[in-house]
Amino acid sequence: MVKNSIHRRLVAILIADVVGYSRMMEADEALTFETLRERRTHVLDPVVRTYEGRIVKFMGDGVLVEFGSAINAVEAALKLQRKMTEANVGIPEPRQIVLRIGINIGDVIGEGSDIYGEGVNVAARLETLAEPGGICISEKVHNEVRGKISIMMKDLGLVQLKNIAAPVRTFGMETARALPSTLLSRSREFTTVAVLPLTNISGNAEQDYFADGITEDIITELSRFKNLSVVARNTTFSYRGQSVNVAEIGRQLGADFVLEGSVRLSGQRMRATVQLIDAQTGAHVFAEKFDREVVDIFAVQDQIVEAIIGRLFFNLQEVAGIVRGRTSTTSISAYTSWLRAGAAWRNGDEPGARKHMHEAVRLDPIYAPALASLGLLYAYWRFSEPSVATDAELEVQCQQFAARAIAVDKTDPFVLTSVAACFFWSGILTMPCATPTLLSPSVLMT
The missing domain is CATH 3.40.50.10610 (ABC-type transport auxiliary lipoprotein component)
Structure with a gap:
C-alpha cells in the first residue's frame, strides 16, 4: 500500500497586498522597497506573532499568512490596518503603504512551508474585492467571528469569484481608514x-x-x-x-x-x-x-x-x-419581479427574495435565470437553517427548479454557476433520472 503523502489541515487564510504597488515602484523603486521592508519588520511580523499566525510566503507586494483561528486572523487584519494607518502619518499620500486584505477559511494542502487549495484561491479573490485600507471576508469567516468581534460588517451578497465555481457570500469590514485618493496602476492587457x-x-x-x-x-x-x-x-x-x-x-x-x-x-x-x-x-x-x-x-x-x-x-x-445571447425574458413584469428579488436578497430579506422570484417564474415559466435562482435560494435556505436541513420538500424544490433552468438554457453562465452552487449547498451529488446529465462536466463547462 502506498502511503498518502498529502497533508491537509483546516486553517484561516489571510492574503494582503499593497494598493498601487506598480505605480510606487515606477516612481521610486529603491524607496518603495525600503519602505516595504521596514513595514514588514516593524508592523507585519509583530502583528502576525501576536496573533499566533505564520507567514507562509511573500508574493512581490503581497503576503500569505495562515492562522489556526478565524478570530485571530480577523483581529490580526484589523490591527495590521490600524498600524499601517499610524505608520502612514506624515508621509505624502502617493508614498503611503495601503493594504487590501482578504480572509477565508479552508482545507489546504501543505507542501513544505507552502499551502495550496481552493481556500487559498478564494482568499486571493476576496482580497481584490476589499477597499483600499479595508478587509473582505467570506461567509465562513463571518459565521465564526459574528458577535465575537466588535466591528461593522456589511453584507455584500453572493459574488461570483473568478475561476471559483460556486458564488461566495462576502462581507466587507469597515476600518478606520477612508478610501485614499491614490492612483492605481492601469491595466495594460485590458x-x-x-x-x-x-x-x-x-x-x-x-x-x-x-x-x-x-x-x-x-x-x-x-x-x-x-x-x-x-x-x-x-x-x-x-x-x-x-x-x-x-x-x-x-x-x-x-x-x-x-x-x-x-x-x-x-x-x-x-x-x-x-x-x-x-x-x-x-x-x-x-x-x-x-x-x-x-x-x-x-x-x-x-x-x-x-x-x-x-x-x-x-x-x-x-x-x-457579437451575439450576447440574452435568453432571459421578454416579460417586463417578470423582469421587475427579478429586480425586486435581487433587492430583497441584498437587504437580507430571504423570504422576500423567494416570493419575488416565484412571481417572476409565475409570470414567465421559462425564465431560466429566475428558475436557477429559485433552486439556489431553496438550497441556501436548507443549508443555512439547521432546523430545516433535513426537510425533504426543500430538496425537491431545489432539484425541480434547477432541472427546469437547465432544460431551458444549458449555455447561460449565470444559470450554470447558480445550479452548480445549488447542488453544492444542498449536498446533492446526483440528479433524478429524468435529467442525468445535469452535473456532467461537459454541461457545466459549456
Missing part, C-alpha cells in the same frame, strides 16, 4: 471600465431596485466581452448615494473609463442618461439619452452597452456582430 450605480431620479425610493438592476445588467453584459475588464459590482456599489468626483473615483479603482448616469421610471416610460468619462483626463467620451417605452427596456440596455463598446474600441462592425 481596457477597464467602472460602472457606477445609476441614480434613481424618479422621486420614489422604492424604485431604487430598478436602477440597481439596470446597473447590474449593464455590468453583466459588458463582462461578456474579451479584452474588457469590468470593476466588480460590490466595489462600485460602495459609492452609491455619494457625491463623488467621477474621474478621481475611476483613477482610484484603476479604471480607464467610468460610466455614470441616471434612470427615471415614469408610468410606461423609462428615461436613462449615461456619460462615459475618461478617468485619466476627466473628459467626457460621450453622453447620451435613451427614452423608451418600458416594453423596450432590454433594447435600451443593449444600446447603452453597444455605445460604450463602440466608443472604446472604435469598431462598430465587430460590436454589431
